[in-house]
Each structure stands twice: as C-alpha cells, then as structure tokens.
Amino acid sequence: MSEIKNKLSLEPYKGTRDFYPKEQFVQNYIFSVWKKVCESYGYLEYNASILEETELYKSKSGEEIVNEQTYSFTDRGGRNVTIRPEMTPTVARMVAQKRKELTFPLRWFSVPNLFRYERPQRGRLREHWQLNADMFGVDGMEADVEVISLAHSIMKGFGAKDSDFNIRISNRKLTTFLLKEFFRLDEDKTYKVFKLIDKMKKLPESEFKEALEKVVGEIFEELYKTLKSENLESLNQEVLNSEGGKQVKELFEKLNKLGINNLVFDFSIVRGFDYYTGTVFEVYDTSPENNRALFGGGRYDDLVGIFGVEKVPGIGFGMGDVTMRDFLETHALMPEYKPAVKLYICHLEGCLDAASSLGSYLRELGINVSVDLTNRKVSLQVKAADREKIPYVLVVGEEEVKTGKFKVKNLKDSSEIEVEKEKIVELIK
C-alpha cells in the first residue's frame, strides 16, 4: 500500500463541493424552504436518475450545451449516456411516458443535482443542485401567474423583501413578433438576434450594438432602443396587441392583483434553452454587490410533443443552490448553524456503559443524544460538545448512577439544573 501514499488527492473532483455537516446544514435549509413552499402550492415531489441517454438532450437543449458543456460517455453496452445538465428534458420524458395515467394539471417539483462541464467561477460550478418546479396541462396565463407567484413566494420564504429582488419578464412570442413581423427579419436573422439578445446583459454596449448591426443592418439603432426599453406601454400598438404582447399584459395585471409588484418588463430575458415558447422570466438580485440573475424559467409548450405524443403545455423554472447561497449571504438571510443533536452525554471512568444506557433511554423518549465514547478527560468531552454547538451536556459519574439525578448544563449560558432521569427530556424540550 505504501507506494500509493501521498498520491491520493484529498480534494473533491474539480468544480464540485464536499458538504461537511455545517455546509450540509445550509443545503438542507435551502432544500427545506424550496420543498415547503412548493408543497404549499400543491406541487408533488418526483425524481429520476442522474444518467440519461444522450439523445434526450440533442433536440431541444441548445447546441452549445450538448456539444461542449455536458459530461457524456459511452457505456459498456455501447449506449451514449449523459450526466444530466438540466432536469426539464427528463420531466418532459416522464410526462410523455405516463400522460395517459397522470392527472392534469400536474404540479411537480424536484431538487436534482446537475452537471455542466465549464470553468468553475462565482455562482457557476460543475455540479450544482437546482429546484425544478413545473406545471403541465394548462395553456392559459393562469399557469404562468401561478408559477411566477410560486417563485415569488419562495423568495419570501427565505426572508427576502420585495426590494431585495425583482422579477424580469419577457415573452418569446412577443420578441418573435417584434423581430419577424415588426422589423421584418427572416428566420435566420431572427434566430441570430435571439442568441445575441441572450448575451445583451453580458456584453459591453458598443460590442453588442456592433454585433447587432452586423446581423440586422441599418435598423440596429431602432431595434436596440426597443430592446433596451423596460416600459411595456411604450411599445408600438401593433406589437403590444400581438398574441405575445397581450400575454405579457395579462400576466402583469394578474400578478399585480395578487400583490406581486416587483416586476420589470425586460426584452433581454430570453433564456438560453431553445425549447421556450412563451413567457420567460428571471429573478434578479437588486443589491449592488450581487446584481445578477438568480434563477429563471418559462413556458415550453412543445417539449412533451417531441417524444412523438400529443403536445402537453408546460411551464416551470429552475433555481440553483449556489446562487441562492450567494443571495442569502449578500442579504444576511443565512440561518445560524444548529446541530440536530440536543444533548451530549459525558462520563467519568467506569461509567461508559451507564452513559450508553442513559443515551438509549433518552432516545426512546424522542430526543437526539450523542454519547462520548472516548476515555479522555471530562473537560475535553464537554469541550467537544461546545465546539459542535450542542446546546446541553451532562456528566455520568458513580454519584449520578447511584442517585439517578443528573446535572444538565446549558452550554450557552452555563446554567446548570439538577433533575431526575425522567425529567431530562422535559427540561431540554
């Protein structure tokens, strides 16, 4: 064995994270808020394997993602396999598979981990976890309203104020109308402009305008002005009265009616994936230090249909754990670490068996108890409990075994109360 010593890496694989208990605590907190709010809207949890046949991503995820950004390989049976880079194709596949047995409208959520092969950077790792919440079977704007309400409620569920974030909304049908019908661009140019708009927030203004001019020619200034405007009402009436325009108006009105007002109309929201067909939205952090998209989603009415079955309209969003952590830290919304264990039982020499029995007894009464199993000094045992932020500690010695009375110490304020064995649970709960 000695020849491999020092060669084994202690680090996690590049771009992934180890979750030690304190990090897992944060992860569990984020997941629990996601789950709680989704369930309050009637969303049911589902899941699937992290491996899918590569074919699944070829048609609709967008070329860049499949070709350059996925982990794909051939298995021993010759199948092309991909570690999922996103959950939407999987959920569409599952809906297509059981569409005859499922009850619509279908409200589903999941918290999958996803892999992208990219250079790790702030808010972008190779592996992250992502809430996916989706509704299937409703093509009216009621579904769009509910899904965006859900996203809003989740932000509130984390303790965010309306001023901490806004929801930027656009509509693919509206943008398509603007480009094709109003600006009379052909199919190819429309596609190119879509891809450009997706980079609008990342490119310097001059660079963006230059690229835009290359595609559309002299109308680029007018088009740019339209794309930059965040005022829906300032749009040309013809555009505003197109199907997409009406949808955006209805969406804003209904969301306002439900008390959701931190909305911004924003043409630059298109979302990278090719499968979106209508409403698209992104939630932005409004703080100057972290002014970026936190998550987003949209409507994809054609996705289930690519499996060769009748179409089922769908709408949903994905919300990542990495960006959520950044948001919670930026806004001081991260909860303090608390271990699930409430009591640490220490023992004097010869009393370990008694300590173990007491541990079993208390566990059966419903409290979480750790027993120190080492032979070290009691002071070191107590120190271990304190370092782990366990709130209560007690020491089992011969005296305690004899009398059946224990001094329960609160490590936060150092207060100590002596109680009988039967009263320990009551004291701690």
Add this chain to the structure above:
Amino acid sequence: MSEIKNKLSLEPYKGTRDFYPKEQFVQNYIFSVWKKVCESYGYLEYNASILEETELYKSKSGEEIVNEQTYSFTDRGGRNVTIRPEMTPTVARMVAQKRKELTFPLRWFSVPNLFRYERPQRGRLREHWQLNADMFGVDGMEADVEVISLAHSIMKGFGAKDSDFNIRISNRKLTTFLLKEFFRLDEDKTYKVFKLIDKMKKLPESEFKEALEKVVGEIFEELYKTLKSENLESLNQEVLNSEGGKQVKELFEKLNKLGINNLVFDFSIVRGFDYYTGTVFEVYDTSPENNRALFGGGRYDDLVGIFGVEKVPGIGFGMGDVTMRDFLETHALMPEYKPAVKLYICHLEGCLDAASSLGSYLRELGINVSVDLTNRKVSLQVKAADREKIPYVLVVGEEEVKTGKFKVKNLKDSSEIEVEKEKIVELIK
C-alpha cells in the same frame, strides 16, 4: 423536428428508475426514517459529489468493483473520473482532509445515490440510494456496539419486529486468525479463502467445498465445518481467545445488555470490500420469501491512513433503498400514499380569480392548497382531486364569493361542512 419523432426513448436509462410522485413518496418515507434515527444518535448529515477521481477507488474497493463494475470515463481535461460506486472512500477522503479541524468521535450519515455497472436484477439496480452511517475516532468496541445498535434501531424505526430480521456478525481479525494461525494457511491462500467465504451463501454446498479443497487441500472438511458453525462457544479456545474472538464476545455481550438479541455469529459474513479490518455484519431478512442480506458494514481502521495521514479508526454501514423497499413490502410495512396537499379548490365559470385568491389566502395561513386551473366541469375537477387522494375539496362559485362561506367536502367519507373562509384552516388541520 419531425425526423426525430418516435425515436426518443420514453424510458429511463437502463437499470435506473423514474420516481413519479407515488414512488417518491416511498423514497421520502425511507429517507426520513433513516434521517430521524441517525439524528437521534447524534449523527450529522454530510454529502459530496457523485463524481470522484478514479484513483480514489483503486486502492481499497476491491479489484472487481473498480475494473468491471464502475462507470468511469476521462473528462475533457484528461482526468480519470468515476461515478461513485460506494460512499466509504469519499467519507474517508473528507475525514482525512479536515482531520485537524474535526471533532472526534465523529458521527456522520449521508444518503448518496451510487452506481454499479451490473445486470439489473431483483434488489440490484445500476443506480440505488444508500444510507451511509459511520463513526470515526473510536477504536474500542463501544463504537461497534453503537453502530450495530443504530442499524437495529433503524429496522425498528420501520416498524420491523425482532423476529423479522437478524444481525449476522463476524470479525475479519478472527477469520484471519482462524485461517493463518489455526489452520496455518499462507497469505495467498488466506486471501483466496476470504474471497471464497464471501461466496459461501451463494454457491451450492458441493461446489463451495470443491473450491475450498482446491485451495486448502485435505483440511477442507474441518475448515468447512468450522465455517458453517454458528455457535461461537463451540470454537477452539485458542481461536476464541484471539483478539478477534474476544472482540466478537464483547460485542455480543454488550449488545445483549442493550436488549438486542436477534444476533447470529456467522463466519460467512466477510463483506466484499478489501478495506474491512475487524467487526463485519449483515442484517438479514428472516422471512422465507425474502431470506437475504438487506445491508451490512464493518470496521475499517486503515482507510483514512491511505491518504498519507495518520490513521483514524472508522466503522459504519450502508443500507440501500431497493432492498429496503423489498423488505417493507414483504412484511407489509409500507405506509399508504398521502400527498402533501390537503385541499383542492375547484371553481365555477368566471370564478377562477376568486379561487386563486382564496388559495393564496389559505397558503399564507399554512395549509397546502392546489387550485384547479382548467375550465373543465366541476365534477371533473373534483374527480381529479379524488384520483390524487387529496383529502378535502371545495368549490368556488358566485354564491360562495358573495357570502364568504364555503362547503368543505371530505372526499373519504363524502361528509360536507359549510364554514366561513376564516374557519377553513381550522377544519382541515
């Protein structure tokens, strides 16, 4: 798009599963019992990425597993990467990495998904989820006692009776002493016999004995008799008084003292992985229809040391979701499906906005509510709720909007109570 129609598979990748909400409910139930019992013993949750560098598995997982049974590939940066087939190497890596900052004894658990490239069969899929519970930093038998108690408590946590399962225990040190010192086999033969013993329960008796004779020669009958005996006390005194023998005796005594009596001494338990060093155990289903190992684990005191740092003793076990489902089904311990959503709101024509507002109102008061967003007949809306096993339903019509009173129907017994909006939550909770 049409050319790819009908070609996309609706199935999950071979050997993996889709978890529709009803299956996910079972998954969540299993995970919640695991988590609850682990936390009652003071175990803290951790996690890591499903990808690790292949190197990690080469030294200690056992050759068969690394060579034939893993999903391994080379990433675009030339790294050899493996989708984890087990969690123990990862947890050992994490402990080795932060051993200076961590507080021992360390009690950790995780519920990772694991991949093995094998032919799917009952209880063995390519992907499964597995509880991993481990303790680090205690080399005394107290740790072995606690870890096996934890496994026992988890079985009880699922509602199993002591007669539904037993815990089969052996000790690698004891077996090594038996083979090397008592039967005087050399290193190579000892290793070969270990590998054979691992297959003892799977091979027909005659085949096993034949294979055994090939390795050890004429002593095979005597060795076979010893290996088959489940009576610890019948062992030769020299063997019984070896370090491993004493450990097994202490373990049985202390577990009995804690009230755990469904224990069997069984030489055939060795566990496949090369890294075990002392106690090894497996929990068996005792029912005739499902008489097989459910899960197991053992002590691995050298594993952290292979990272080139000082040794840290470790002991733990892994418990899979697939075998657990089989066990729960065999013993009729599976809970009935219940969705998290408690109330389904239906609506008459023109009342969808009012239904949505009522939904928001009730959600804020803490109950989980679905609103039907379709335009179908009310009877179909109610049917949808019933099919999804949602316990309560109400219908919003003009009358209800006017009076603010709603008829809440219990779908189980068809009883109906009319209450004011403010009383709905009370009624349902």
